[in-house]
Amino acid sequence: MLKEAKMKADLEAPLPAGQEDFAIRCRDVCRSYGKLKVLNNLNLAVPQGQIYGLLGPSGCGKTTLLKCIVGTLKISRGHITVLGKPPAFPGHDIPGKKVGYMPQELALYNEFTISDTLTFFGRIHGLTSKETQARMNFLIDFLDLPQKTSLVRNLSGGQRRRVSLGAALLQNPELLILDEPTVGVDPVLRSKIWHHLVEIVKTGKVSVIITTHYIEEARQANVVGLMRHGRLLAEGPPDAVMKQHCATTLEHAFLQLCETSDNENDPKQESSPPDGTLESQPFPRVGSPPAEESLKVDWKVRARHMLPKWRNIAALMIKTFVRLKRMPGSLFLQFMLPVMQITVVCLCVGEPKGIRVAIVNNETLFPSVSKSLLSFLDNSSVQQVSLSHQEAFEGIYNGKYWGVITFGKNFTSYLIKRMVEQQVSREIIDGGSVHIWLDETNQQIAFMLQKKLQEAFKAFVDHNLGDRAYQVALPVKFEKPIYGSQNKVSAAFVTPGAALSIMFYQAIGLTTLAFVLERKEGLLDRCFVSGMRSFEMILAHLFSQLFIISVQIILLLLMILLVFKIPNEGSLVLIIILMVLQGVTGISFGLVISSVVDDEQNALQAVAGLFQPNLLLGGIIWPVECIPYPLRYVSLVLPLTYTTEALRCIMYRGWGLSRMMVWRGFAVTLGWNTFFVILATVILKLRM
Ligand SMILES: Nc1ncnc2c1ncn2[C@@H]1O[C@H](COP(=O)(O)OP(=O)(O)OP(=O)(O)O)[C@@H](O)[C@H]1O
Numbered sequence: 001m002l003k004e005a006k007m008k009a010d011l012e013a014p015l016p017a018g019q020e021d022f023a024i025r026c027r028d029v030c031r032s033y034g035k036l037k038v039l040n041n042l043n044l045a046v047p048q049g050q051i052y053g054l055l056g057p058s059g060c061g062k063t064t065l066l067k068c069i070v071g072t073l074k075i076s077r078g079h080i081t082v083l084g085k086p087p088a089f090p091g092h093d094i095p096g097k098k099v100g101y102m103p104q105e106l107a108l109y110n111e112f113t114i115s116d117t118l119t120f121f122g123r124i125h126g127l128t129s130k131e132t133q134a135r136m137n138f139l140i141d142f143l144d145l146p147q148k149t150s151l152v153r154n155l156s157g158g159q160r161r162r163v164s165l166g167a168a169l170l171q172n173p174e175l176l177i178l179d180e181p182t183v184g185v186d187p188v189l190r191s192k193i194w195h196h197l198v199e200i201v202k203t204g205k206v207s208v209i210i211t212t213h214y215i216e217e218a219r220q221a222n223v224v225g226l227m228r229h230g231r232l233l234a235e236g237p238p239d240a241v242m243k244q245h246c247a248t249t250l251e252h253a254f255l256q257l258c259e260t261s262d263n264e265n266d267p268k269q270e271s272s273p274p275d276g277t278l279e280s281q282p283f284p285r286v287g288s289p290p291a292e293e294s295l296k297v298d299w300k301v302r303a304r305h306m307l308p309k310w311r312n313i314a315a316l317m318i319k320t321f322v323r324l325k326r327m328p329g330s331l332f333l334q335f336m337l338p339v340m341q342i343t344v345v346c347l348c349v350g351e352p353k354g355i356r357v358a359i360v361n362n363e364t365l366f367p368s369v370s371k372s373l374l375s376f377l378d379n380s381s382v383q384q385v386s387l388s389h390q391e392a393f394e395g396i397y398n399g400k401y402w403g404v405i406t407f408g409k410n411f412t413s414y415l416i417k418r419m420v421e422q423q424v425s426r427e428i429i430d431g432g433s434v435h436i437w438l439d440e441t442n443q444q445i446a447f448m449l450q451k452k453l454q455e456a457f458k459a460f461v462d463h464n465l466g467d468r469a470y471q472v473a474l475p476v477k478f479e480k481p482i483y484g485s486q487n488k489v490s491a492a493f494v495t496p497g498a499a500l501s502i503m504f505y506q507a508i509g510l511t512t513l514a515f516v517l518e519r520k521e522g523l524l525d526r527c528f529v530s531g532m533r534s535f536e537m538i539l540a541h542l543f544s545q546l547f548i549i550s551v552q553i554i555l556l557l558l559m560i561l562l563v564f565k566i567p568n569e570g571s572l573v574l575i576i577i578l579m580v581l582q583g584v585t586g587i588s589f590g591l592v593i594s595s596v597v598d599d600e601q602n603a604l605q606a607v608a609g610l611f612q613p614n615l616l617l618g619g620i621i622w623p624v625e626c627i628p629y630p631l632r633y634v635s636l637v638l639p640l641t642y643t644t645e646a647l648r649c650i651m652y653r654g655w656g657l658s659r660m661m662v663w664r665g666f667a668v669t670l671g672w673n674t675f676f677v678i679l680a681t682v683i684l685k686l687r688m
Pocket residue numbers: 033036038056057058059060061062063064065104
């Protein structure tokens with residue numbers, strides 16, 4: 001607790017004065033990934049209106065530092081101010097339009113054209129289309145880009161990097177943060193980029209921090225910072241750094257610094273720097289008075305900061321639709337996959353057909369009751385094969401037949417005796433019975449055969465005995481069902497759960513992939529730095545997904561109700577709302593998965609791993625009543641169980657919201673939604 005409180009106080013403590021002369025100030029900044037300490041009491045100062053070259057070996061923490069500066073990563077200790085305030089301070093435009101950020105990854109939408117890319121970022125920064133157009137023309141010319149209608153995915157690696165740089169320069173930001181902008185760029189263009197940076201800082205209004213692996217090109221920077229193991233070894237004008245180390249190149253000076261830092265111990269490193277270069281702990285040049293006042297925020301500004309910007313949401317939605325337009329195959333699949341899945345369910349679940357059954361009929365009499373009885377068997381389901389006793393039993397043992405039905409030699413006469421005489425012997429009862437052997441390895445088929453034989457017997461008795469049929473009927477009578485149909489086994493049981501799980505998993509898959517891929521490609525970070533908030537991204541994704549979900553639901557219901565004629569006794573409005581809610585639950589669960597996993601392979605494995613247990617535990621393909629306790633309790637809290645039950649109640653019982661089994665389904669799905677959104681937000685915050 002104490003440690004936390006100290007850390008909070010540390011973070012909130014005002015920075016010393018003098019910071020107005022600096023675009024960026026970092027003091028005692030620490031940041032770790034788990035146990036790996038990446039930034040280690042780092043001090044750094046980027047003067048206003050100058051180029052700062054941040055140099056250091058791979059893995060020393062440059063990108064991590066830049067991410068902390070733009071506010072996409074939180075620091076664990078220390079202070080950072082960017083253009084006078086901490087990053088992500090309410091009402092501050094960092095992240096936002098004051099900063100242009102080019103991340104190390106390309107962070108571009110492959111399906112966009114160059115024009116789409118710049119228009120997208122222009123929209124986020126609130127540029128008018130005229131302003132965007134003017135900047136676009138300049139940048140295309142300056143960065144030597146191909147036609148603006150060229151698709152990003154068709155550009156070369158170097159061209160893509162230049163488009164990425166163009167996106168960072170677009171809104172003429174006050175602060176440019178460029179993470180290795182010259183990698184993969186030819187020397188002529190590299191020198192042109194540096195020339196441009198030198199030109200734009202001349203106004204004194206733009207500051208630049210740039211990382212590069214080409215140490216010598218950083219001589220054009222006004223100040224360089226040499227970083228190693230999460231600390232700055234030295235900071236100062238390039239000439240001063242070289243002079244101090246009697247080096248003719250920056251690279252040489254850097255190598256010397258590394259050697260010195262390896263050999264020397266800390267107290268020595270902190271000795272006072274000559275020549276205006278600042279070694280080891282270069283956060284000096286500051287006065288004292290606190291700037292507490294400047295850090296106070298009006299509640300109106302805070303409230304405005306909390307509200308979503310519709311401009312950003314619109315920009316993101318347009319982005320999604322432009323991408324979908326460029327990927328018609330993917331859009332078609334998104335619409336048609338649910339239809340294909342439900343078609344498979346409705347076609348494949350139902351009465352088994354063509355079940356081969358061996359008939360051993362020992363009756364020679366004609367006309368015989370056995371033949372008449374067999375004629376009532378449903379021939380579309382049961383395929384009768386007449387065989388001898390031996391062939392029939394060999395066949396069933398070899399898996400050729402699902403059952404053997406036998407009739408004794410005197411079946412007809414014995415059956416009549418059974419019906420007519422009051423007292424008959426066991427032999428007559430036995431001889432007047434149909435004997436059936438079943439292969440019950442497939443219980444669905446065995447149940448179906450039993451049912452078909454009972455139906456055949458009932459139809460035979462009704463046909464032959466008419467009004468007297470009741471005399472031989474079982475003393476158990478099944479009346480007309482209250483709900484559902486007695487006659488046919490159909491896909492009715494499975495369809496509601498299948499439809500809901502299709503909506504649920506489609507939404508999980510699309511959401512997870514969208515966010516995981518965008519984060520992996522650096523697009524999320526780039527959008528955040530442009531000023532986009534995470535809930536704006538979630539809202540934009542939700543709105544665009546709702547469009548896709550709506551089309552999917554319309555197509556699903558057309559298939560279910562009109563093509564496969566699954567009965568519906570209830571309100572179509574309730575069915576649609578429940579399906580939409582289930583889709584939204586899928587979106588929020590997708591957010592949870594994408595906040596936990598970092599690559600698409602793990603994401604897909606997570607979704608695939610959850611799919612099958614959920615089908616069974618959710619009571620979608622097999623009744624929940626079969627699940628033993630205490631697993632039943634797990635089943636009941638799953639997102640699909642009560643919603644599936646609710647949908648069945650609406651469709652087959654015609655129930656409305658006044659029934660507990662219906663409103664419980666709605667309540668559970670809303671509860672899951674809220675829980676998933678909160679969980680995803682907490683995980684994302686913890687992972688920052
Ligand atoms: N998300 C992360 N989780 C765990 N470790 C990370 C993460 N990001 C970076 N690291 C580790 O932090 C260290 C610093 O990484 P960083 O990307 O900041 O280095 P860098 O100086 O920018 O390297 P390069 O010049 O190669 O881009 C590396 O050891 C890296 O493996």
